[in-house]
Amino acid sequence: MSIPSPTIHIVGAGLAGSECALQLADMGFQVVLFEMRQAQVMTPAHKTQDFAELVCSNSFGSQTDYSAPGQLKWEAEQLGSFILKAARDHSVPAGMALAVDRERFSARITEAVKNHPRIELRSEVVQSLEDLPRPAVIATGPLTHDSLAESMRRHFDQEFLYFFDAIAPIVDADSINPQVAWKANRYNRSSEAEAVESESGDATPAPDSELNSSGDYWNCPLDKEQYYRLVEEIKGARKIEPKEFETTPYFQGCMPIEAIVDRGDETLRFGPLSPKGLSNPHTGHKAYAVVQLRQDNKEGTAYNMVGFQTRMAYGEQTRVFRLIPGLEQAEFLKLGSIHRNLYIHSPKKLTPTLSSRKDEWLFFAGQITGVEGYFESTCTGLLVAHFLAQKLRGQEVSLPPRASALGSLLNAITEDNELFQPTNINFGLFPKPPGFEKIRGHKQKEAKKAAQLELAKQSLLDFSQRIPVSL
Numbered sequence: 001m002s003i004p005s006p007t008i009h010i011v012g013a014g015l016a017g018s019e020c021a022l023q024l025a026d027m028g029f030q031v032v033l034f035e036m037r038q039a040q041v042m043t044p045a046h047k048t049q050d051f052a053e054l055v056c057s058n059s060f061g062s063q064t065d066y067s068a069p070g071q072l073k074w075e076a077e078q079l080g081s082f083i084l085k086a087a088r089d090h091s092v093p094a095g096m097a098l099a100v101d102r103e104r105f106s107a108r109i110t111e112a113v114k115n116h117p118r119i120e121l122r123s124e125v126v127q128s129l130e131d132l133p134r135p136a137v138i139a140t141g142p143l144t145h146d147s148l149a150e151s152m153r154r155h156f157d158q159e160f161l162y163f164f165d166a167i168a169p170i171v172d173a174d175s176i177n178p179q180v181a182w183k184a185n186r187y188n189r190s191s192e193a194e195a196v197e198s199e200s201g202d203a204t205p206a207p208d209s210e211l212n213s214s215g216d217y218w219n220c221p222l223d224k225e226q227y228y229r230l231v232e233e234i235k236g237a238r239k240i241e242p243k244e245f246e247t248t249p250y251f252q253g254c255m256p257i258e259a260i261v262d263r264g265d266e267t268l269r270f271g272p273l274s275p276k277g278l279s280n281p282h283t284g285h286k287a288y289a290v291v292q293l294r295q296d297n298k299e300g301t302a303y304n305m306v307g308f309q310t311r312m313a314y315g316e317q318t319r320v321f322r323l324i325p326g327l328e329q330a331e332f333l334k335l336g337s338i339h340r341n342l343y344i345h346s347p348k349k350l351t352p353t354l355s356s357r358k359d360e361w362l363f364f365a366g367q368i369t370g371v372e373g374y375f376e377s378t379c380t381g382l383l384v385a386h387f388l389a390q391k392l393r394g395q396e397v398s399l400p401p402r403a404s405a406l407g408s409l410l411n412a413i414t415e416d417n418e419l420f421q422p423t424n425i426n427f428g429l430f431p432k433p434p435g436f437e438k439i440r441g442h443k444q445k446e447a448k449k450a451a452q453l454e455l456a457k458q459s460l461l462d463f464s465q466r467i468p469v470s471l
């Protein structure tokens with residue numbers, strides 16, 4: 001296909017769209033930026049007409065140099081992120097977090113976009129992908145206007161576009177206690193980890209050497225008392241009330257755990273916490289109920305709690321889920337939530353440079369690509385600007401290195417994954433550094449994170465020297 005006119009059409013002046021537009025305009029490209037709120041067409045969450053409006057919290061998350069979100073910020077800084085610079089210029093005291101005066105921050109971005117000589121602003125709703133000239137970037141966020149969402153549904157096929165997020169908590173694999181939990185698949189009779197049942201029906205514990213050696217799931221056993229305690233705690237936990245625009249009925253397959261519990265104390269035990277087909281090799285007996293955790297990434301560093309999508313408040317989730325035997329010391333890479341969120345099954349529908357597999361000049365950025373969070377959304381806008389600029393210049397498009405935070409985030413949303421779910425940046429997405437394949441204990445975990453950060457920094461520095469930076 002020939003290279004189209006270098007005027008780039010970006011839809012949505014949110015965090016991703018504004019970052020992308022400012023980057024490309026600064027690199028010398030002409031940009032047309034569409035924003036419907038400038039024409040008084042609001043989303044259910046935005047309150048102003050300003051660009052890069054923060055719809056809820058005023059925090060971009062941690063900026064410490066020993067955290068995954070901090071590393072992402074460091075990398076975005078190397079690539080000249082406008083949003084990050086504006087956030088720092090308008091920051092307010094918030095401990096380790098980067099929080100901003102939201103009005104001043106958005107005003108600054110609005111002014112920069114409106115005053116840029118190479119950005120033409122169009123105050124209108126983009127109704128369909130078909131009418132939009134290419135190259136185009138769709139950065140319309142989780143609350144994309146209905147008509148454009150409908151057009152995306154036609155472009156991608158209904159089954160690969162999601163309108164709601166039902167997220168179960170994700171646990172750091174190294175924090176699951178193997179002395180209590182065990183690895184096995186249901187009814188996996190050939191599994192060496194399964195207890196051997198004697199003819200009388202009694203079971204003998206498997207030898208230590210056979211524990212946790214096979215099976216895809218981590219299984220956490222609960223006795224009757226523990227099960228009922230968990231049910232009561234889930235019932236009593238503080239929940240986040242859905243917003244008015246989020247009251248669509250749940251899909252059966254992603255009911256919040258509290259809605260299942262509301263149907264009866266035993267319902268969970270006949271659903272996701274069924275003990276059927278699972279014998280505990282530590283004791284040789286069947287548990288009253290079993291919480292299963294399913295592998296969440298290729299590296300096997302993260303496991304999601306099957307069936308635990310929830311509206312419980314974050315603090316409550318940590319407290320209640322650590323009551324589960326085997327998860328007493330669980331480190332949660334991500335907590336559960338349920339909210340309206342339009343996003344694409346990116347691993348199936350987008351290329352590694354975030355363009356549609358059906359249309360090489362149609363790019364996507366922001367939360368709709370399956371990242372989660374203000375700063376993660378911003379970073380995809382930053383990356384798409386670089387990908388598009390390289391492609392328009394006829395250069396080979398270079399991806400951020402896999403070891404970097406940017407590369408890890410991109411990999412998480414584009415690598416083949418049937419169980420794809422939106423994600424924020426966390427250490428579970430980084431590759432395991434050599435020498436840390438099997439680790440235990442707090443000290444080793446901290447050493448692993450330090451090694452991951454070191455690799456991330458080094459690889460990103462090499463990468464940033466090879467691509468043009470706009471600031």
Ligand SMILES: Cc1cc2nc3c(=O)[nH]c(=O)nc-3n(C[C@H](O)[C@H](O)[C@H](O)COP(=O)(O)OP(=O)(O)OC[C@H]3O[C@@H](n4cnc5c(N)ncnc54)[C@H](O)[C@@H]3O)c2cc1C
Nearest residue numbers: 012014015016036056057126140141145366367373374377
């Ligand atoms: C209610 C809610 C609360 C959230 N709270 C947080 C939080 O506290 N912290 C956090 O880190 N993340 C939060 N998120 C998640 C996410 O980080 C934000 O939604 C973030 O703003 C996403 O950035 P974005 O650039 O992808 O989309 P947005 O910032 O939403 O920008 C999209 C822009 O596109 C415009 N638009 C949409 N459709 C069209 C169209 N057809 N034509 C023209 N313009 C269009 C919109 O008006 C908007 O300006 C929240 C999400 C929601 C929905």
